[in-house]
Amino acid sequence: MYQWLDERLDLSRLNAKFLRKAFPVHHSFFLGEITLFAFVVLVLTGIFLTLNYEPSTRPVKIEGYNDPVPAAYASILYIDSLPFGAVLRSLHHWSAHIMIAAAFLHMLRIHLTGAYKKPRELNWLIGIVLLVLAIVTAFTGYALPFDNYALTATGIGYHIGEAAPWLGKAMSAILFAGELEASNTKTIPRLFSIHVLWLPLLLIAMIGAHLLLMVKQKHTQPKYAEKVAPGRILGVPAMPQQAVMMGVLFLVYVAVTTFIAGAFLAHPVEAFGPPTPNTPSVKPDWYFMWIYGILQILPQWDLKILGANFGPQFVGGILVPTLIIVGAMAIPFLEPQKEKQRYLELPSQHPRRTSFVLAMLMFYIMATLAGYKIDFLNANPNLSSGTLIAILWVLLIVAPILTYVISYILMKAAYRGREVELEFTGRASAADD
Numbered sequence: 113m114y115q116w117l118d119e120r121l122d123l124s125r126l127n128a129k130f131l132r133k134a135f136p137v138h139h140s141f142f143l144g145e146i147t148l149f150a151f152v153v154l155v156l157t158g159i160f161l162t163l164n165y166e167p168s169t170r171p172v173k174i175e176g177y178n179d180p181v182p183a184a185y186a187s188i189l190y191i192d193s194l195p196f197g198a199v200l201r202s203l204h205h206w207s208a209h210i211m212i213a214a215a216f217l218h219m220l221r222i223h224l225t226g227a228y229k230k231p232r233e234l235n236w237l238i239g240i241v242l243l244v245l246a247i248v249t250a251f252t253g254y255a256l257p258f259d260n261y262a263l264t265a266t267g268i269g270y271h272i273g274e275a276a277p278w279l280g281k282a283m284s285a286i287l288f289a290g291e292l293e294a295s296n297t298k299t300i301p302r303l304f305s306i307h308v309l310w311l312p313l314l315l316i317a318m319i320g321a322h323l324l325l326m327v328k329q330k331h332t333q334p335k336y337a338e339k340v341a342p343g344r345i346l347g348v349p350a351m352p353q354q355a356v357m358m359g360v361l362f363l364v365y366v367a368v369t370t371f372i373a374g375a376f377l378a379h380p381v382e383a384f385g386p387p388t389p390n391t392p393s394v395k396p397d398w399y400f401m402w403i404y405g406i407l408q409i410l411p412q413w414d415l416k417i418l419g420a421n422f423g424p425q426f427v428g429g430i431l432v433p434t435l436i437i438v439g440a441m442a443i444p445f446l447e448p449q450k451e452k453q454r455y456l457e458l459p460s461q462h463p464r465r466t467s468f469v470l471a472m473l474m475f476y477i478m479a480t481l482a483g484y485k486i487d488f489l490n491a492n493p494n495l496s497s498g499t500l501i502a503i504l505w506v507l508l509i510v511a512p513i514l515t516y517v518i519s520y521i522l523m524k525a526a527y528r529g530r531e532v533e534l535e536f537t538g539r540a541s542a543a544d545d
Contacts, residue, residue: 136332143218167184199373245314470519
């Protein structure tokens with residue numbers, strides 16, 4: 113059978129060229145694989161949810177509710193009533209969080225080790241697009257349970273989108289099929305098709321391109337490989353060793369995330385009920401919280417230019433994230449180099465780059481902290497809103513700067529100490545000779 117297939121598909125050449133490709137073994141490399149595993153689990157659990165979900169807001173009568181409820185809301189209750197239905201829905205929820213977190217940490221590792229440099233600039237850009245697509249896909253799933261919480265949380269993003277100059281209202285109308293309100297019967301079908309079809313197809317295409325480029329350009333690898341196998345990839349073959357490790361890691365991932373999903377059931381829709389005129393107090397998930405925090409402390413103003421309104425929602429919700437994304441895309445082109453990058457760089461050897469990354473992380477932390485402004489005010493009745501906003505602004509600006517300065521000084525001193533130690537060791541060895 114194998115010979116028959118080999119004569120027609122040239123399996124021997126496929127095995128020699130791709131299946132025997134060497135993969136460096138390093139614990140940080142598994143972050144990319146965890147991202148892929150999370151996406152696979154999202155697709156599998158998404159198929160189950162899709163088969164039992166009705167993307168409609170038509171009123172239906174169900175037991176336990178005096179008034180009719182939207183069909184989308186009722187279908188979530190039905191899914192939760194199925195054997196392991198609530199666990200699978202929770203697994204879908206937590207896998208989305210894990211995929212975004214793992215993708216972010218994966219990109220962070222690439223940045224800190226300089227693995228974005230020539231010839232991997234294009235794959236760095238694809239990675240950023242993948243991270244943004246994952247976040248957008250998660251957002252489009254916000255409204256699908258169509259309970260009071262989901263509609264309110266989605267409304268935050270809807271109004272941010274509307275704040276885009278000139279095109280904001282039109283773009284929001286296209287995405288949400290008109291106004292985002294409980295009476296709009298077209299919003300849920302529109303978001304459902306985007307969430308389960310178009311964005312997953314884009315993700316699959318981008319993941320495929322990412323993996324193909326990785327195979328073509330080969331991995332970067334730890335610096336010690338230069339001494340052990342100069343000019344070659346030091347690792348294990350894709351088949352069967354790497355495949356076995358990935359299979360074991362995938363099973364561990366499924367086991368751990370299923371335990372988390374069962375222990376911490378996600379988003380109980382009964383607690384919020386179907387959409388009502390009342391607006392519950394909601395906060396976005398952690399990957400949006402930093403944007404929400406910036407919006408919480410920005411002052412209100414109204415600046416109109418050529419008929420467009422440049423308000424705080426535009427600055428905090430669109431301008432700042434766009435500048436960060438564009439800046440991230442520009443990173444590989446800010447350090448042009450002639451030689452191809454083959455080995456991972458130590459973060460301590462590049463104090464400016466590492467200090468900048470730490471400062472940006474501190475910026476995200478402080479911006480996320482600002483998202484709890486109302487909670488701080490409720491916990492401290494004597495604290496005025498103006499004073500708290502001033503404190504949060506100081507933290508948002510000063511903490512990242514201090515982080516950069518302190519980390520740069522410490523790494524620079526440590527690196528100089530290491531150079532002195534190596535120089536002294538070299539002189540001692542020469543004296544012994």
